[in-house]
Structures are given as structure tokens and as C-alpha cells.
Amino acid sequence: MQPKISASLKLPSPDSDSAAHSAKVFDCVADAIDAGGGSISFAEFMRLALYAPGLGYYSAGSRKFGTAGDFVTAPEISPLFGNVLAGQSAYVLDQLGGGDILEPGAGTGALAVSMLRKLDELSSLPENYFILEVSPDLAERQAARIKVDAPEFFDRVSWLAEIPKKFAGVVIANEVIDAFPVERFLILEGDVQQSRVTVDGDNLTWTCAEAPSGLATAVRNIERELDCTFPDGYTSEISLAAQNWVSELAASITAGFVFLIDYGVTRREYYAAERSDGWLRCHFRHHAHDNPLLLPGIQDVTTWVDFTGVAEAAVAADMSVAGYVTQASFLLSGGLEGELANFDSLSISEQVELSGRIKLLTLPAEMGEHFKCMGLSRGALHAPSGLTALDKTHLL
Numbered sequence: 001m002q003p004k005i006s007a008s009l010k011l012p013s014p015d016s017d018s019a020a021h022s023a024k025v026f027d028c029v030a031d032a033i034d035a036g037g038g039s040i041s042f043a044e045f046m047r048l049a050l051y052a053p054g055l056g057y058y059s060a061g062s063r064k065f066g067t068a069g070d071f072v073t074a075p076e077i078s079p080l081f082g083n084v085l086a087g088q089s090a091y092v093l094d095q096l097g098g099g100d101i102l103e104p105g106a107g108t109g110a111l112a113v114s115m116l117r118k119l120d121e122l123s124s125l126p127e128n129y130f131i132l133e134v135s136p137d138l139a140e141r142q143a144a145r146i147k148v149d150a151p152e153f154f155d156r157v158s159w160l161a162e163i164p165k166k167f168a169g170v171v172i173a174n175e176v177i178d179a180f181p182v183e184r185f186l187i188l189e190g191d192v193q194q195s196r197v198t199v200d201g202d203n204l205t206w207t208c209a210e211a212p213s214g215l216a217t218a219v220r221n222i223e224r225e226l227d228c229t230f231p232d233g234y235t236s237e238i239s240l241a242a243q244n245w246v247s248e249l250a251a252s253i254t255a256g257f258v259f260l261i262d263y264g265v266t267r268r269e270y271y272a273a274e275r276s277d278g279w280l281r282c283h284f285r286h287h288a289h290d291n292p293l294l295l296p297g298i299q300d301v302t303t304w305v306d307f308t309g310v311a312e313a314a315v316a317a318d319m320s321v322a323g324y325v326t327q328a329s330f331l332l333s334g335g336l337e338g339e340l341a342n343f344d345s346l347s348i349s350e351q352v353e354l355s356g357r358i359k360l361l362t363l364p365a366e367m368g369e370h371f372k373c374m375g376l377s378r379g380a381l382h383a384p385s386g387l388t389a390l391d392k393t394h395l396l
């Protein structure tokens with residue numbers, strides 16, 4: 001999705017079905033607030049708004065992806081994205097002498113389709129293409145799409161409900177860790193407060209309370225590490241859930257590689273003084289804004305990723321950071337040009353269309369620089385080409 005903020009918050013009105021659905025999610029959140037004694041943590045709110053069974057943004061059947069939805073992701077923009085990832089994965093699988101692919105959070109299944117087709121072309125099809133998906137609705141849509149667009153590979157695809165105990169091969173997570181519930185904090189009179197959500201009439205609104213010790217310690221650790229003191233009013237987020245998830249994933253990998261692609265920055269950039277209201281981003285019908293309490297259950301709520309935190313979680317589980325590059329660098333060094341060998345044989349209108357899509361994936365003001373690709377490796381593996389040029393690991 002494009003991390004741009006609308007100049008002013010003029011959101012389109014939801015249609016009546018969406019509005020009715022959002023009202024149900026509001027009631028679910030309000031019940032939780034009631035049960036929580038008047039408020040819930042922002043992380044709990046985000047978990048309900050996105051993942052409450054049958055209700056949350058990702059758990060229920062809303063459109064989400066594509067021009068008719070709320071946002072567009074790289075695999076939806078062009079199969080070129082999956083083709084490059086397939087080439088980079090094949091390079092790793094060759095070194096391993098085999099192995100499987102695991103794709104957490106596979107969205108509509110678009111990436112799986114392009115990966116499977118390209119891996120076949122490269123004679124590197126894995127025996128298993130696992131999809132780890134928390135949304136039953138999306139898992140159904142993924143299966144339907146793969147059956148139509150890549151039926152010959154459907155038998156290799158299976159769905160997992162949790163991270164496998166042991167995995168050897170390549171893991172690819174595109175725009176997954178930005179979707180994990182985050183804790184939000186606020187500095188008030190020098191103390192760390194936990195941002196919480198409460199109800200005010202028909203609206204959800206912010207409140208705060210003394211931070212639980214785990215959150216307060218995490219905030220103080222960031223200050224110590226960055227040698228700064230957050231001023232009063234400073235607000236930001238910590239994605240403890242994403243870091244725990246990366247730890248668990250890393251611990252399960254016996255040999256292989258993880259590609260994590262997402263919009264994100266280093267910890268120093270994440271907690272910069274000028275970024276005093278955090279990095280939350282919401283998407284509704286292609287309008288980006290930063291109010292997560294609106295339209296519960298029918299808008300996407302995400303945060304940018306603290307890639308330093310991701311690297312720390314992986315290193316603590318004994319994986320190595322094999323590279324941290326911009327998406328543009330990853331695609332351009334990872335074989336995008338080779339994917340355009342037949343460009344001249346396309347019609348002018350096809351060339352214009354394809355060029356537009358490549359620009360979306362690579363230009364700095366589009367997805368090229370905001371999005372990063374981090375590679376994590378276990379075992380003596382050579383990093384694939386996409387991670388070797390313009391590596392920014394030293395900045396983490």
C-alpha cells in the first residue's frame with residue numbers, strides 16, 4: 001500500500017453494508033472496553049479492529065485489496081515483483097539443495113501465483129508452498145485464486161494455522177509485520193503512559209493510563225539505546241508482537257532465508273524527535289490518514305516497521321542479517337531488468353502500462369524507498385543479488 005497521507009481528512013462515506021458492519025465492530029470494541037473497566041490498550045483495540053473473528057478488517061469479507069478496495073500491494077501491482085522474489089528464492093533453494101517456501105499473510109494469493117509460475121520456469125519448484133494465514137476469509141480467497149490462475153501447482157500449496165516447529169527453505173512476508181497490533185505510548189510529565197481507547201458517545205476516543213512495566217521498560221530501553229529523552233507529549237508505537245513473531249519464526253528455521261518486505265525505517269529514524277506522533281497509517285478506499293479510531297473494522301490500520309527491532313529479534317534467535325535494502329534496490333539488483341527482456345515486443349500501450357507499474361514499485365516517492373527488504377539467513381548461505389548492492393545493514 002502507498003504510505004501517503006491525505007492533505008486533509010476527507011474520507012469517502014462507507015456504503016450502507018460497510019457502515020452496518022462497522023457498527024457491529026464498534027459494539028464489539030465497546031463491549032471489550034466495558035469488560036476492561038472503561039478502556040482497552042491500543043494494541044487490544046487494533047487486534048479487535050483487524051482480527052476479531054468474523055468481524056475484524058482481515059477476518060471478515062471486505063474487499064481490501066485492489067482498485068475497488070482500500071490499498072494496493074506490490075504483488076497486486078505486477079507479477080514482476082513475485083518473479084524477482086522467485087529468482088532470489090531459487091538462488092537460496094539451489095544452495096540448500098532443496099527446501100520449501102513459506103508465505104505468511106498471503107493476501108489475495110497474487111504473490112503465490114507469480115512465485116509458483118516463475119519457480120516452475122526456473123526449474124526450482126519447491127515440494128511444498130506453505131501459506132500461513134490468520135484470516136479464514138483470505139485463506140479461502142487465496143485457494144480460489146491459485147486454483148484459477150495456477151491450477152497445475154495447487155497440489156503443492158497447503159495452509160498452516162501457525163508457524164511450523166521446523167522449517168527449511170525460504171520465507172517471504174510482504175507487508176505482514178506492519179499489520180501486527182502495536183502498543184502506543186505517550187510521555188506525560190516524564191512518565192511513560194500507555195495509550196488506550198475508550199468510548200465517548202458514538203465515537204471511540206483516546207485516553208491513557210500508567211504503562212504496564214513491560215511497555216515502560218521497552219520505552220526506557222529505546223531512550224537509553226538512542227541516548228535521548230522523549231519530551232512531554234511525545235507519542236509513538238512499539239511493535240512487541242511483531243518482534244515476538246520474528247523471534248518465533250527465526251527459531252523455527254533450521255536452514256534457509258527470510259525475506260521481509262515492508263514500509264519501515266531504522267530505530268533511530270523511527271523514534272526521531274520530529275516524528276513525535278508515531279507512524280500509524282490507516283487506509284480506506286485509497287485514502288491514507290492517521291486516525292485509527294475511525295471506521296472500526298472497515299479501514300486498514302498499520303504502522304511502519306522498526307527494522308532495527310526486527311533485526312534484533314532475529315539475531316537473538318541466532319539468525320544473521322544478510323542485507324537491508326530499499327525495495328527499488330532489491331528489485332533492480334535482484335533481476336528486474338532480466339524480467340523485461342520482451343519489453344520491446346509489447347505494444348506501445350502495454351509498454352506504457354508496464355512502465356507505470358514499474359515506476360510504482362521502484363520510484364523513491366512511490367514504493368521504491370519507503371519500502372525495505374530485509375534478508376535474514378541461517379546457515380552458510382551466500383546472499384542473493386538483490387541484497388548485496390547498496391546494503392544499509394550498518395545503519396540499523
Ligand SMILES: C[S@@+](CC[C@H](N)C(=O)[O-])C[C@H]1O[C@@H](n2cnc3c(N)ncnc32)[C@H](O)[C@@H]1O
Nearest residue numbers: 058073104105106107132134135174175176179
Ligand atoms: C497487508 S496484507 C498483505 C498481503 C500480501 N502479503 C500482499 O502483499 O498483498 C497483511 C496480511 O497479513 C496477514 N496476517 C496478519 N497477521 C498475521 C499473522 N500473525 N500470521 C500470518 N498472517 C498474518 C493478514 O491476514 C493479511 O493476509
